[in-house]
Amino acid sequence: xxxxxxxxxxxVTEKGKYVELRCDPISGHxxxxxxxQSLGQGPEFxxxxxxxxxxDDSGLPNDRFFAVRPEGSVSTxxxxxxxxGDSAVYLCASSPTSEGEQFFGPGTRLTVL
Amino acid sequence: xxxxxxxxGPFNVPEGATVAFNCTYSNSASQSFFWYRQDCRKEPKLLxxxxxxxxxxGRFTAQLNRASQYISLLIRDSKLSDSATYLCVVKGxxxxxxxxxxxxxxxx
Numbered sequence: 001x002x003x004x005x006x007x008x009x010x011x012v013t014e015k016g017k018y019v020e021l022r023c024d025p026i027s028g029h030x031x032x033x034x035x036x037q038s039l040g041q042g043p044e045f046x047x048x049x050x051x052x053x054x055x056d057d058s059g060l061p062n063d064r065f066f067a068v069r070p071e072g073s074v075s076t077x078x079x080x081x082x083x084x085g086d087s088a089v090y091l092c093a094s095s096p097t098s099e100g101e102q103f104f105g106p107g108t109r110l111t112v113l
Numbered sequence: 114x115x116x117x118x119x120x121x122g123p124f125n126v127p128e129g130a131t132v133a134f135n136c137t138y139s140n141s142a143s144q145s146f147f148w149y150r151q152d153c154r155k156e157p158k159l160l161x162x163x164x165x166x167x168x169x170x171g172r173f174t175a176q177l178n179r180a181s182q183y184i185s186l187l188i189r190d191s192k193l194s195d196s197a198t199y200l201c202v203v204k205g206x207x208x209x210x211x212x213x214x215x216x217x218x219x220x221x
Contacts, residue, residue, distance in 0.1 A: 033209075035209075035211075040213065041213055041214075042117075042200050042202075042211030042212050042214050043157065043200075043209075043211045044211070045208035045209065045210070048208055056206075056208060059208065091156060091157075101159055102159075102209060104156035104158070105156060106155070106156050107156055
């Protein structure tokens with residue numbers, strides 16, 4: 001069956017611009033997670049959705065980062081006024097429940113020039 | 114102190130070797146433990162969960178010592194296809210907490 005998909009696969013933007021990253025979870029998975037992975041590091045948690053609501057957004061680094069999941073399926077991670085330090089791979093994962101195995105998408109590689 | 118710490122690596126081993134990775138975690142309230150595998154420029158994939166009683170999956174053995182807050186992964190009879198980064202992962206209430214990963218290169 002289809003796994004987690006993320007678009008775009010690569011995004012190059014200029015400092016100060018706004019970007020949106022999209023995640024399509026596995027159908028029926030109620031839990032959705034966003035992580036960020038910088039070079040040479042493990043993924044770092046950003047935000048977790050259970051259904052439509054953000055159950056835990058403690059990993060968002062500052063108020064330039066925001067995520068939504070309006071219908072409990074697709075999620076969009078939004079980054080305002082991008083900075084060079086935002087360059088990383090943004091990974092999305094979904095799981096059937098909050099306790100289930102998390103399945104990761106291929107990630108979006110964001111480069112801020 | 115980082116929440117999850119791993120051997121820095123890289124580990125370069127010949128085919129057929131046995132290699133062990135170690136990991137320590139700082140949050141004693143952690144509930145679940147995993148090893149993930151990540152190939153170059155790919156997403157992480159669950160390799161195996163780790164239980165207090167120890168568990169084995171083919172050539173892979175994982176162990177957990179809650180008292181010492183220590184997790185290990187042993188790979189026997191290494192194959193070229195085992196070359197990847199191995200991530201130690203700890204789960205608290207909800208999010209996964211990843212170590213930096215240990216890179217393994219198995220050489221013919």
